[in-house]
Amino acid sequence: MERVKPFSEPSKPARSRVSGASAGTRAQPNVACSMLRGILGEINACVPCVAGGNAMPLIEAAYAIGLRLVPTRSELGAGFAGNGIAWESGRPALCIVIASVGVYGLVQALHAACVNRRPLVVVSGDVASIGRGSVQAGDGWDGPSVTRVTRPLTAWSFDALTADLAVRGLRRAVLLAREARCPTHLNVPLSVQEQPAP
Amino acid sequence: MNPNGSTTRSAADVLLAAVRPLILAGPEAAPARAEILGLARKLGAPLLTTPDAKSLFDGRHSIGVFSLGSSALSRRVVDEADVVLAVSPLGEFSCRLGRAFRHLRVIQISDSIANVAHADLPELVLVSPCVADLLRELRASLACILAKPRARWLGDAARRVPSAETPSTRAGVIHPLTAIRAIESALPDTVRLCLDVSSAALYAYEHIELRPGQRVFSSIEKSACMTEALLASLGVRLASGAPTLTLVGDWGFCMAPDELHTAVQLGLDRYAVVIWDNHGGAFIGTGTAQQGIRVPDDTWRFRPGPHFARIARGYGAEGITARAGEELSRAVAHALEAPRPVLIQALIDPEIPVPAGDRFFSLGPCANQSAGDVESPALMGLES
Secondary structure, eight states, rough: OOOOOOOOSSSSSSOOOOSOOSSSSSSOOOOHHHHHHHTTSSSSEEEEEEEOGHHHHHHHHHHHOOOOOEEEEHHHHHHHHHHHHHHHSOEEEEEEEEEEEEHHTTTTHHHHHHHOOEEEEEEEEEEGGTTTTSSSSOOOSSOEEEEEEEEGSEEEEEEEHHHHHHHHHHHHHHHHHHTTTTEEEEEEEHHHTBBOOO | OOSSOHHHHHHHHHHHSSSEEEEEEEGGGGGGHHHHHHHHHHOOOEEEEEEEGGGGGTTTTTOEOOSTTOOOOHHHHHHHEEEEEEESSGGGSSSSGGGGTSSSEEEESSSSSSSSSSSOOSSSSOOOOOOHHHHHHHHHHHHHHHHSSOOOOTGGGGGGOOOOOOOOTTSSSHHHHHHHHHHHHHSSSSSEEESSSSSSHHHHHHHHOOOOOEEEEEOTTTTOOTTTTHHHHHHHHHOOSSOOOEEEEHHHHHHHHTTTHHHHTTOSSSSSEEEEESSSHHHHHIIIIIIIIOGGGGSSOSSSSOHHHHHHHTTSSSSEEEOHHHHHHHHHHHHHOOOSSSSEEEBTTTTSOOOOHHHHHHHHHOOOOHHHHHHHHHHHHHOO
C-alpha cells in the first residue's frame, strides 16, 4: 500500500500520466483529466456529482475515462450517495460539486463521513482565477473559504491553485481518505482544471 | 501490529480473569463469525452487535444490538459485565455511547489502526488485517488453559427468543411489530437494508431477525442524520449491485424526496423505499413523551400527511400504499424484484408509542469528543 507523504509544493513539474491520446472529447487532455487518471483504480467507479459550470471539466473527464456518473438532484444527495458507496465498497468514493454553495450543500454529508469514518473525497470546482471574488467563489477572497469551512470535518482540505498541485493533490486526498478513513476535500479553480495536462 | 504492545496472550489473561465477559461484534467480525461464536461458547460470554453488524448473528447467538434504543436486556448486560472483547470499529467508544463501557476493561480487535477508539483508549488493542487470525490465536491461547467451556454467566434467560405473539391491529393501519415481521419475511437472502433515523429503525434494531447476507447500513449511533440512509442507499445500491431496501420515516423522506427521481433516472431496479408513515411519530415520541417537551401536538404531527405513493408516481417510480401486514409483505417482495424503483407507503398505527430511543438521554451530557476525533489525522502528521 502506498504511504501518504507530507505535501509540499515542488518547483519541478510532475510527470504527466496521460499518454498521447485524448482522454475526453477535447483535442488535448487537460488537468482535470490528469487528476482523475491519477486515481483510477484507487476509487470506486461510481461518482456522484452535481452539474455546475465550475466543475464541468472534472465531470466531463470522469465520463471520458469510464467512471460512472451519478447525477444526484442536490449536493446533499451526492455527498450521502458517496457515503453509501464508501460504506459498501470500503474504497474511497469521489464526489464532484462546485465550490461555495455546492460544498456548503454537502457539509452534512461530510460530517456523516467524518464521524462514521467513511473515505469520501470531495472535489469542488471553484471559479476561474479571473473570477476570484465573484459569484459562487469559494476562495475566501471576499467571502468564506470553502476549504476553511470543510477543514474541521476532513483529514485534509486544500486549495490546488496550480496544475501540479491539483494532480498530486487529488491523489494525496484519495490515499489519505483511504488510510485515515476520513473525508478529504480538494478545491480546484476552473482555470486550473482547463489547463493542458502537465 | 499491536500499537500498545498488547498480545493475544495478555488479552487471554484479561478474559480468563473476567467474571462476566461480554463480546461486542461490529461489521469487522464478518469474516470471523465462527471464531467469535467459539470464543463466546468458551468464555460463557453473551454476544452483542453494533447496529450495522446485526445480520451477522441471529437471535440464537446474539442477545441484541447495543445502540440508541437498545433493549433493556442489552443495557443490563453492559451494566453487569466486567470485561468487553470488542471486535468492532468502536464508533460507540468515541461518542456518548462509549460512556456505557467506561466501567469495563476493554479489549479491542480491529483490522486497521485508523479504527482504534479515539475518545477512550481501550486497555488492550490488537490490530491485524486479518481479524479472524487474531481471534483464532486468542482462542488457542484460551484453549491451553480452559479445558471446558465456562457456564454462561447470564444463564439461558439471556437468550433472545422472538415473540410469537401477534399484536392487535386497528383496521387500515399496521402495528409496528407486524410491519417489521412483514418486511423481515419478504427479504431475500442477499439484500442491503438501509435504516434511517426513525422509530422504524428502533423497532428494527430490537425485533428484526437477519441473516449474514442481509447487511445493514445504519449511522444512528454517530451522525444520526435523518434522511442520510435514504440518500446513501443510492450509493449502496450502485456499489453493491444487491437489492436494496431503505426504511425511512415520513419526516426523513420529506427532507429529500427529490433523490427518488435520481433513482428513477438511473434506472435502478430492485430498489425499494418503505416510508414508515406514522404522522411524525418519532418526534412526538422522543420530544413530547420522553423529554417532556411542551409544544402543541400539531407542531410535529402530520395532519394530514402527504400522499407519498402519489409523490413517487409523479417522479416516475411505482407507488404502493400498504394498510395491512400482508400487503406490506407482498409489496416489499415485489419491490425487491421490480425493474424500477418502488416506494411503499406503510401506514403505521400512530397511536402505538414509539420505543424509547433514550440511550443518549440516560447517559447524560459529556464533553464534545468529536473535535479530537476530527483533528487526530492532522495531529498524526498526515497534514503538511
